[in-house]
Amino acid sequence: MTDLRATGAAETARLVTAGDLTARAVADAALDRIAAADPALNAFSVVLADAARAEADARDDQPGERGPLHGVPVAIKEELDVAGCVTTFGGEANSTPAAEDGEVVRRLRAAGAVIVGKTTMPEFGAWPYTESSSRGITRNPWDRTRTPGGSSGGTAAAVASGMVPVGIGGDGGGSIRIPSAMCGLFGLKPQRGRVTTSPHAHLWWALGTVGPLSRTVLDSALVYDVIRGSTPGDRFRAGESGSFVEAAGREPGRLRVGWSTKPVSVGVRPDPIHVRAVEDTARLLSELGHDVRQVDPRYPDPTAAFVPQFFAGLRAEADEVEHYERLERRTRETYRLGSWASPRVTEWAVRASEKVSVKANRVFQDVDVLLTPTTAHRPPRVGVIDGRGTVGSALQAMPAIAYVALWNVAGNPAASVPCGPAEDGLPVGVQLVGRTDDEVTLLSLSAQLERARPWPLTAPSAG
Incomplete structure (x- = not known):
């Protein structure tokens, strides 16, 4: 009998399309897992049980050709519209x-996906830990005393625990990669503009992207090939790129890989476990035939470009809500502190992003891929920002974003790739950063690492 808890999106779609399983049976199994596991994890903000069953029944009755995600249960981060x-x-x-x-949700449904619910996030995705006064604390399925990271922490917990095979998150400063690293998942932030932000023209101006968190490289590629592409209303558009699924299925060839454990953020020191993970991955890549060398990335300081867009993004979303007075106290404080991020300042910051990108991409004159830690610290205990204000929460966020936020400013694709659990029993991830518009190289290289060093498909404590 198929263990659907560990079955990925690609295999689920294959089984349903072949008639070995029904979409209704897959949806029922996912909803049963959610009912059993979610009370201890708080990954879902809403479960669409009746709607998911009806949608699965419609998939089973669907005549003709079936889409690449036919019958696959998918969870959606709270910031995306679901009818x-x-x-x-x-x-x-x-x-x-x-x-x-x-x-994005429309495209998922058109490809045959079954939307089973929406996942928790910190308000407006402002912090890399999934904690809020309204939704409570979301927990890591590897160790429930630890955070799953954020802001796509609910999605990460849902996928890592085996409740769903894949879920959708967003990344405005590491919010796909951070929870992927903390929960043992593969998480690729795509090139800026690769995935539409419609009905919005942008997601936090030049910073934000939308994408999946998954247990395998192939599943990520499969979802991206479904949701990628711009609409006329999108402010940003990526360049041309080939099939992500094809990239995940082919060898990467011999690449020049530069590695560094130097953080972008001054004053942050990486945990020794993360340093060893980078060094071990560098050795493995060398054994796989790549030209691997330690480099100094000569990081530019992204602060002046990042901070105005952070404040402006939060303020823009807060301006659109129906009941401003119901926002969290910390959110309202952040809103007030960001009053200086006027439209003129924000547009200056967007232009500054372009200058940061030029400087950040100098490293790719000598290498094809950059290897770094994903985060500086191990997954903290839950409650890391509980009761803290804006400044205190920002200080707690620094170790989480020290390696990842630069690439939101620069726009480059970047992926967190699992290394398996460390000696403390918690997952470790390393970050692979690619050239502009070069997700395909990252997918090919990540898939090679996945084959050479397989990682657990679900958290051991989630069974």
Whole structure:
């Protein structure tokens, strides 16, 4: 009998399309796992049980050709519109359900996916830990005393625990890669503009992207090939790129890989476990035939470009909610502290992002891929920002974003690749950063690492 808890999106779609399983049986199994596991993890903000069963029945009755995600249960981060659900952004300030799906959700359904629910996030995705006053604390399925990271922490917990094979998150400063590293998942932040942000013109201006968190490289590639592509209303558009699924299935060839454990953020020191993970991965890549060398990336300082867009992004989303007074106290404090991030300042920061990108990409004059830690610290205990204000939360966030936020400013694709559990029993991830528009190289290289050093498909404590 198929163990659906550990079955990925690609294999689930194959089994349902072949008639070995029904979409309804897959949906029922996912909903049973959610009912059993979620009370201890708090990964879901809403479970769409009746709607998911009806959608699965429709998939089973569907005539003709079936899509690449046919019958696959998918979870959606709270910041994306799902028809009939309130888009809460992780809080209580909205009360009217969305009239229709956002474009990414529409594309998922068109490919045959079954939407089973929406996942927890810190309000507006402002912090790399999934904690809020309205939704409570989300826990890591590897160790429930630890955070799954954020801001896509609910999605990460849902996928790592085996509740769903794949889920959608967003990344405005590491929010796909950080929880992927902390939960043992593969998480690729795509090139800026690769995936539409419709119905919004952008997600935190030049910083934000949308994408999946998955247990395998192939599953990530499969979902990206479904949701990628711009709409006329998108402010940013990526360059040309080939099939992600094809990239995940081929050898990468011999690459020049530069590695560094130097953080972008001054004053942050990486945990020795993460340093060893980078060094071990560098050795493995060398054994696989790549030209691997230690480099100094000569990182530019992204602060002046990142901070205005962070504040402006939060303020823009807060300005759109129905009940401002219901926002968390910390969110309202952040809103006030960001009053200086005027439209003029924000546009200056977007232009500054372009200058940061030029400087950050100098490293790719000598290497094809950059290897770094994903985060500087191990997954902290839950409650890391509980009761803290804006400044205190920002200080707690620094070790999480020390390696990842630069690449939101620069726009480059970057992936967190699992290394398996460390001696403390918690997952470790390393970051692979690629040239502009070069997700395909990252997918090919990540898949090679996955074959050479397989990682657990679900958290051991999630069974």
